[in-house]
Amino acid sequence: MAVDEQIVRKVARLARIRLDDDKVESMARELAAIFAWIDQLSEVDTRGVEPMTSVEAMAMKKRPDVVTDGDRVADVLANAPAREGDFFVVPKVVE
Numbered sequence: 265m266a267v268d269e270q271i272v273r274k275v276a277r278l279a280r281i282r283l284d285d286d287k288v289e290s291m292a293r294e295l296a297a298i299f300a301w302i303d304q305l306s307e308v309d310t311r312g313v314e315p316m317t318s319v320e321a322m323a324m325k326k327r328p329d330v331v332t333d334g335d336r337v338a339d340v341l342a343n344a345p346a347r348e349g350d351f352f353v354v355p356k357v358v359e
Contacts, residue, residue, distance in 0.1 A: 267296040 272292045276283040283291060337350050346353035 267292045267299065271295075 269288050269292060272288050272295060273283065275295070276291075341347050341350065341352070344352050
């Protein structure tokens with residue numbers, strides 16, 4: 265894709281990036297190189313390749329879903345400013 269100064273200025277404006285006049289030409293070359301690389305990637309045959317979520321194959325670490333610190337209602341409610349039975353009492357915020 266041909267990238268000229270007008271495209272560079274438009275992209276900079278859309279991205280809300282201040283771009284000095286002396287940097288426009290070098291940015292046009294950099295963007296042209298990026299687009300050339302993207303064109304090169306589009307030539308790669310990816311049929312039969314499963315999409316990946318990571319570049320490294322790994323399994324998610326899992327832990328057993330067990331209660332390890334339960335049955336401590338009195339400790340949890342010890343500093344509650346107001347309680348009713350085993351529950352916190354909070355002021356009503358929606359009428």
